[in-house]
Amino acid sequence: MELIINGAVKNFPDEMSVEKLIETLGVNKNFLVVEVNHEIIRLTDDQIKKKLNSGDQVELIQFVGGG
Amino acid sequence: MLMEEIIAKDSYEINGKVFKSRLLVGTGKYTSLELMQQCLEASGTQIVTVALRRISLEKKNEKNIFDYIDRNRFTILPNTAGCFSVEEAVRVAHLAQASGISNFIKLEVIHDEKTLLPDPVATLEATRILVQEGFIVMAYTSDDPVMAQKLEQAGAHAVMPAGAPIGSGQGILNSNNIRIILERLKCPVLIDAGVGTASDVAKAMELGVVAVLLNTAVALAKDPLYMAYAMKQACEAGRLAYLAGRIPKKLYAQASTPEKDF
Numbered sequence: 001m002e003l004i005i006n007g008a009v010k011n012f013p014d015e016m017s018v019e020k021l022i023e024t025l026g027v028n029k030n031f032l033v034v035e036v037n038h039e040i041i042r043l044t045d046d047q048i049k050k051k052l053n054s055g056d057q058v059e060l061i062q063f064v065g066g067g
Numbered sequence: 068m069l070m071e072e073i074i075a076k077d078s079y080e081i082n083g084k085v086f087k088s089r090l091l092v093g094t095g096k097y098t099s100l101e102l103m104q105q106c107l108e109a110s111g112t113q114i115v116t117v118a119l120r121r122i123s124l125e126k127k128n129e130k131n132i133f134d135y136i137d138r139n140r141f142t143i144l145p146n147t148a149g150c151f152s153v154e155e156a157v158r159v160a161h162l163a164q165a166s167g168i169s170n171f172i173k174l175e176v177i178h179d180e181k182t183l184l185p186d187p188v189a190t191l192e193a194t195r196i197l198v199q200e201g202f203i204v205m206a207y208t209s210d211d212p213v214m215a216q217k218l219e220q221a222g223a224h225a226v227m228p229a230g231a232p233i234g235s236g237q238g239i240l241n242s243n244n245i246r247i248i249l250e251r252l253k254c255p256v257l258i259d260a261g262v263g264t265a266s267d268v269a270k271a272m273e274l275g276v277v278a279v280l281l282n283t284a285v286a287l288a289k290d291p292l293y294m295a296y297a298m299k300q301a302c303e304a305g306r307l308a309y310l311a312g313r314i315p316k317k318l319y320a321q322a323s324t325p326e327k328d329f
Contacts, residue, residue, distance in 0.1 A: 066146050
């Protein structure tokens with residue numbers, strides 16, 4: 001399936017959920033914030049297990065240094 | 068009372084949360100996260116700012132900034148840096164809140180990349196929205212006293228006029244405006260941005276602001292650790308000088324030694 005992750009098109013052979021995507025990409029989950037099609041998905045919600053659709057726009061956002 | 072006791076008891080509040088350190092320190096631009104961690108420690112700060120950005124998909128299991136910041140010790144103040152509209156700033160505030168890290172937000176809506184000056188109209192509108200939504204809004208703004216008042220009226224929990232443009236190191240360019248803001252506002256007023264060195268922090272604190280927020284002046288100093296400690300000392304010195312009350316400036320000399328009865 002094709003997902004747009006942080007603006008880049010990525011292809012995955014299998015179906016993906018947010019949970020599986022985070023695992024597959026090896027993302028540090030420390031205060032990670034996820035948006036799917038501009039909607040915030042809380043990592044504590046069951047929504048992270050929901051199947052993503054091809055063409056979904058996923059944003060993976062984290063804290064960095066800033067003033 | 069010993070001076071140490073006076074310093075230890077001196078505090079200020081933002082929305083009921085008590086802070087003793089009057090220095091807020093940013094976490095950007097350090098050459099390493101280890102150095103950042105040491106500088107936060109040396110500065111004595113209790114509030115640190117952070118930003119939100121897209122993660123890099125290339126670097127797997129990369130170290131996160133919170134691997135270096137003890138959340139039990141520091142209040143985390145996420146910023147909306149890099150936002151150029153009300154919508155962007157509100158979105159970033161929502162993302163920060165969704166992370167579960169903090170309800171505080173350093174609201175910053177920038178007008179353009181060259182000057183990094185705040186967009187006061189957008190900042191005001193975003194303040195209204197975020198206050199309504201229950202955020203603790205610390206609004207970064209220009210040193211315009213009218214705008215500062217409007218932000219307070221809109222419900223900002225703290226108003227943070229810039230001393231000078233972000234990262235410019237020019238110090239407090241218009242101390243008269245800061246004095247007017249301090250006279251007119253009841254909410255905490257902090258200087259945010261523009262600080263270049265320790266004396267700038269001391270001067271800001273001498274004016275009577277409750278605290279100073281800085282980042283670049285420490286992170287890009289030749290020795291950030293020395294500067295972090297210098298900022299701590301300057302902040303305390305400036306605060307004490309403010310409490311002490313300075314002498315008025317006079318045009319002519321006034322002898323400090325008795326002039327008669329030799």
